[in-house]
Amino acid sequence: MPARQPVAIDAAKEGVKLGRLDDFLGFRLRRVQNSLSGNFAQAIASYGLRSGEFTTLALVAANPGISQNELAREVGLDKSVMVLIVDDLEKREWAFRGRSKTDRRRHSLSITPAGQAELDAMFAALERTEGIVEQGFSRAELNLLHELLDRMHALCIDAAA
Amino acid sequence: MPARQPVAIDAAKEGVKLGRLDDFLGFRLRRVQNSLSGNFAQAIASYGLRSGEFTTLALVAANPGISQNELAREVGLDKSVMVLIVDDLEKREWAFRGRSKTDRRRHSLSITPAGQAELDAMFAALERTEGIVEQGFSRAELNLLHELLDRMHALCIDAAA
Numbered sequence: 579m580p581a582r583q584p585v586a587i588d589a590a591k592e593g594v595k596l597g598r599l600d601d602f603l604g605f606r607l608r609r610v611q612n613s614l615s616g617n618f619a620q621a622i623a624s625y626g627l628r629s630g631e632f633t634t635l636a637l638v639a640a641n642p643g644i645s646q647n648e649l650a651r652e653v654g655l656d657k658s659v660m661v662l663i664v665d666d667l668e669k670r671e672w673a674f675r676g677r678s679k680t681d682r683r684r685h686s687l688s689i690t691p692a693g694q695a696e697l698d699a700m701f702a703a704l705e706r707t708e709g710i711v712e713q714g715f716s717r718a719e720l721n722l723l724h725e726l727l728d729r730m731h732a733l734c735i736d737a738a739a
Numbered sequence: 740m741p742a743r744q745p746v747a748i749d750a751a752k753e754g755v756k757l758g759r760l761d762d763f764l765g766f767r768l769r770r771v772q773n774s775l776s777g778n779f780a781q782a783i784a785s786y787g788l789r790s791g792e793f794t795t796l797a798l799v800a801a802n803p804g805i806s807q808n809e810l811a812r813e814v815g816l817d818k819s820v821m822v823l824i825v826d827d828l829e830k831r832e833w834a835f836r837g838r839s840k841t842d843r844r845r846h847s848l849s850i851t852p853a854g855q856a857e858l859d860a861m862f863a864a865l866e867r868t869e870g871i872v873e874q875g876f877s878r879a880e881l882n883l884l885h886e887l888l889d890r891m892h893a894l895c896i897d898a899a900a
Contacts, residue, residue, distance in 0.1 A: 594813045597801025598862055599794065603869055603881075604775045606888045611768040612815050613895035618765065620899070633760065640758025652755045654773055701759055707898070708764055714894045719887060720764075726876070726884050727767045733875045734774035737868070738781070 614711065621703040625696075630655050631663050635689065635697050638673050643686040672696055775872065782864040786857075791816050792824050796850065796858050799834050804847040833857060 599605040622632065630653050637652055638644055650660040664687060667673040672693030675685045689697070712720060760766045783793065791814050798813055799805055811821040825848060828834040833854030836846045850858070873881060 594798060594805065594809055595801045597797060599797050599801070602865060603873070603884070604772065604779065604865070605794075606885060606892070607768055607772040607775065610888050610892045610895065611765065611772050613892055613899065614765045614768065617895060617899050633766075636758060636760050637755060640756045640760070644755065648755055704763060704765070710898045711891060711894045712764070714890060715887070722883070723764070723887050723891075724767060726880060726887075727771050729875060730872060730884075731767070731771045731774055733872045734771065734778060737871045738774065738778050 614708065617711075618704055618707045621707050622700050625700070628659075628663055628666060630659070631666065632697075632700055634660070634663050635667060635672060635693060636701075638667075638687045639689045639694060639697055642688045643676070645684050645686055649687065667693065670696075775869065778872075779865055779868045782868050783861050786861070789820075789824055789827060791820070792827065793858075793861055795821070795824050796828060796833060796854060797862075799828075799848045800850045800855060800858055803849045804837070806845050806847055810848065828854065831857075 596605070619629075633653050634649055637649055641648075646660050646664055647657060649664070650657045653660070655663070664673070664675065664685075667687075668675060670693070671690055673687050673689050675687060677684070677686070715723070757766070779793075794814050795810055798810055802809075807821050807825055808818060810825070811818045814821070816824070825834070825836065825846075828848075829836060831854070832851055834848050834850050836848060838845070838847065876884070
């Protein structure tokens with residue numbers, strides 16, 4: 579190991595350089611996704627939701643009776659974080675925990691009419707947020723982007739298997 | 740509020756439905772990005788790194804003297820999480836904290852030769868991981884995907900401003 583330098587130079591004032599990261603698709607995807615979701619987060623900031631809470635509520639709406647473990651896996655969050663999200667959704671009376679008919683130890687989630695109304699409002703905000711960005715593209719370009727991303731997702735799943 | 744139902748139905752056995760999320764680009768981007776980064780995470784699992792640690796090291800390499808706050812902002816992580824990442828990079832002797840010449844209260848980060856060697860090895864793993872997926876696309880398709888994502892990123896930044 580070299581001797582540690584006590585003084586290092588300052589980062590370039592003109593902004594952070596991406597270096598080799600700039601060559602990788604994964605980085606470009608993450609950057610766009612972070613920006614898009616940041617714009618949406620700002621649009622629904624007044625709700626004061628946790629990260630992942632909107633997606634969780636949308637999945638509960640689409641899958642009545644889904645379990646907390648399934649939600650954690652699908653949203654890509656730790657089970658302990660999902661418990662906090664579901665607690666908050668219950669406190670807001672947007673969703674409720676029931677008991678599974680087939681396995682009584684398993685909590686199953688469902689959305690309330692109030693939760694559905696708020697979810698609809700947030701989906702409208704998401705449509706506006708994405709709409710502003712999509713205006714910069716033709717319908718053909720957007721379809722192509724969807725197709726490329728879906729093909730890539732399928733290849734990722736194959737590569738992982 | 741409606742009365743809470745004590746028993747909810749089970750989620751469909753055939754898998755979780757995406758519902759309205761499936762119509763949104765942000766969701767498709769996140770899904771592909773999660774899969775791609777999951778494959779890479781598996782490839783470098785033996786290092787036992789924290790989430791964001793590879794990206795942090797890559798940014799330190801590209802920006803000698805960068806501050807912890809700049810890293811936190813650029814990687815999109817909380818400052819307290821960035822402290823843990825930088826602590827770990829120092830413990831591994833992959834990076835070292837120095838004092839900024841212009842602001843002595845500000846820690847500035849630099850990579851060590853050992854850190855650079857490990858970073859090169861991880862970039863090689865990233866090239867392999869993305870290469871497997873990129874084989875399913877023509878060069879023209881990949882260039883188009885990069886161009887669409889970069890245009891979208893620029894539009895997101897404009898929309899947020």
